[in-house]
Amino acid sequence: MCGIVGYIGARDAYPILIKGLKRLEYRGYDSAGLALVTNSDQLAVYKTKGKVADLEHYVLDKDITGSMGIAHTRWATHGEPSDANAHPHYSQSGHLALIHNGIIENYPVLKENLVQNGYTFRSNTDTEVLVQLIEYIMFTHGIDLFHAVQLSLTQVVGAYAIAVIERNNPNAIVAARKSSPLVIGIGEGEYFLGSDASPIIEYTKKVVYVNDDEVVCLRRDREPQFYNLNRVEKSHRIIELEMTLSQLEKGGYPHFMLKEIFEQPHTIRECMRGRVNVEHNSITLSGIIDNRERFLKARRIIIVACGTSWHAGLIGKYLIESFARVPVEVEYASEFRYRNPVLYDDDIVVAISQSGETADTLAAVELARSRNVFVYGVCNVVGSSIPRRTHSGSYTHAGPEIGVASTKAFTAQVTVLALMALCMARERKTLPQPEFEHLVAGLAAIPAKMEETLQVSDFIKKFSCIFTYAHNFIYLGRGYNFPVALEGALKLKEISYIHAEGYPAAEMKHGPIALIDQEMPVVVVAPNNKSMYEKVVSNIHEIKARKGRVVAIITRGDTVIKEMADYFIEIPPAEECFVPLLAVIPLQLMAYHIAIVKDRNVDQPRNLAKSVTVE
Numbered sequence: 001m002c003g004i005v006g007y008i009g010a011r012d013a014y015p016i017l018i019k020g021l022k023r024l025e026y027r028g029y030d031s032a033g034l035a036l037v038t039n040s041d042q043l044a045v046y047k048t049k050g051k052v053a054d055l056e057h058y059v060l061d062k063d064i065t066g067s068m069g070i071a072h073t074r075w076a077t078h079g080e081p082s083d084a085n086a087h088p089h090y091s092q093s094g095h096l097a098l099i100h101n102g103i104i105e106n107y108p109v110l111k112e113n114l115v116q117n118g119y120t121f122r123s124n125t126d127t128e129v130l131v132q133l134i135e136y137i138m139f140t141h142g143i144d145l146f147h148a149v150q151l152s153l154t155q156v157v158g159a160y161a162i163a164v165i166e167r168n169n170p171n172a173i174v175a176a177r178k179s180s181p182l183v184i185g186i187g188e189g190e191y192f193l194g195s196d197a198s199p200i201i202e203y204t205k206k207v208v209y210v211n212d213d214e215v216v217c218l219r220r221d222r223e224p225q226f227y228n229l230n231r232v233e234k235s236h237r238i239i240e241l242e243m244t245l246s247q248l249e250k251g252g253y254p255h256f257m258l259k260e261i262f263e264q265p266h267t268i269r270e271c272m273r274g275r276v277n278v279e280h281n282s283i284t285l286s287g288i289i290d291n292r293e294r295f296l297k298a299r300r301i302i303i304v305a306c307g308t309s310w311h312a313g314l315i316g317k318y319l320i321e322s323f324a325r326v327p328v329e330v331e332y333a334s335e336f337r338y339r340n341p342v343l344y345d346d347d348i349v350v351a352i353s354q355s356g357e358t359a360d361t362l363a364a365v366e367l368a369r370s371r372n373v374f375v376y377g378v379c380n381v382v383g384s385s386i387p388r389r390t391h392s393g394s395y396t397h398a399g400p401e402i403g404v405a406s407t408k409a410f411t412a413q414v415t416v417l418a419l420m421a422l423c424m425a426r427e428r429k430t431l432p433q434p435e436f437e438h439l440v441a442g443l444a445a446i447p448a449k450m451e452e453t454l455q456v457s458d459f460i461k462k463f464s465c466i467f468t469y470a471h472n473f474i475y476l477g478r479g480y481n482f483p484v485a486l487e488g489a490l491k492l493k494e495i496s497y498i499h500a501e502g503y504p505a506a507e508m509k510h511g512p513i514a515l516i517d518q519e520m521p522v523v524v525v526a527p528n529n530k531s532m533y534e535k536v537v538s539n540i541h542e543i544k545a546r547k548g549r550v551v552a553i554i555t556r557g558d559t560v561i562k563e564m565a566d567y568f569i570e571i572p573p574a575e576e577c578f579v580p581l582l583a584v585i586p587l588q589l590m591a592y593h594i595a596i597v598k599d600r601n602v603d604q605p606r607n608l609a610k611s612v613t614v615e
């Protein structure tokens, strides 16, 4: 939520800031702004409601000179999207400008004190209090900006990644972090900052991930300085990024979401690279091998996650329980963190998160840690907060996911969970060897089957336009494919704004069947797998008897459901437990094509943001 970017060096800051904002726009897009110390030594603050493109338009006739600046793209929390609430916020004297990602929880108290000391406020945001507080402390204590930021933050309760600049000092940006991500890019005589590395990668691969409660001073003429809030200097570790610029571009696709759907065969291969060896029938997941004893003795696994990652967690439960015979609970991180859960020393908490920054999942990790429970992370963004707070984990290696609706991250999460389940089964000796080998080969075959599955895109594009009339959809699945139904419904909701519900197919009779009539499209995930097939056929009969319109995801070669369904999409045969990795693809494509026909902004759907760093 909210993206921040900053630059100080010898180049013009404006193009770097605007490009950076475009890369971070997935984090929020209801208003945007920037502040520059211009060549005529003015502190210029430009901001507007709307997208980064609106900001570019707004500054057309403005002074955008200067080689130092900060910029922000917002996802509103306190205060509606408006020009006044857009960042940067500037101080009463007009000398300081500040951008912020996060939430200041005690802002009413701080604001009240400042008002009593003669400060007036221009916005309804929690953020503005920070810039006024820093200025107030600078003036009353007679100290410099760096020191004033440190002192101010000792009074602040909440989450923040901030950057502040000062009109009278065009040689320094001061930035700080607590619970919101902040990355510093180290160039040759120039420095960058960003909410993630995407605005930085074009200029340098050397980055430092700022730790909680650290304040950083970036000056043109010297090394960056990192301090904690008690003014103790901290050492910092420079990391070489593995990300490439092409991963952040659309590569010929009209949207990031479509590109990311089509990347899935590649991302799953990357996810399995070095971990799956079919010749030797082995699965090596270092996070599990390194913690073998814990996984051998685990009494229970508790998966915590939100949204799509929670759906992946549900599939993980089926996989781990079935292969490794360990009981698994799957919890919404937001519920887990607030309900005083019963946790045992020999539990393992698995936190799943694409961004690695989701506030509720991070808080769930902290809760588990505080109860001395071993926490394992399944995250995509390398160096993000959750992997840095877990005891061990496995990255999903899906590469940057920029479309706000998660696609390739989901299948990579399911793949890592399948690897965990197999690796645990191996260590715990819960699967007969032939079955284990069969499953390893089955998983290794999935990327090629994904390639086949993606060939249905044009067909889905053609029939999707038929359904744009619909105001509601039902998605049904059983067993491993129940979470796929949930995920299909979520994808449709978030990018087409059509109401959709996912259910276990058998639950339909307990209520949702009342909704079915000739207007209601029902998407049934109905692969030809032994354990559930007959039951799903019965469910389809029940829908057809009530004139519902069935779109069935079937296994290639199935003739029975083909006859019954109004529309069918074929996927290649696969082991039942790995079908979700294929069955979800047509559902992602359906959501995408329906949203396109409805002229929605698929990469940046309304009200959403990629990284939910607020509760």
Ligand code: F6R
Pocket: 306, 307, 308, 309, 310, 352, 353, 354, 355, 356, 357, 358, 361, 404, 405, 406, 407, 490, 494, 610, 611, 612
């Ligand atoms: C849906 C989607 C969200 C995220 C959720 C968790 O397409 O993207 O539901 O899955 O906000 O995000 P992460 O995985 O970053 O913790």
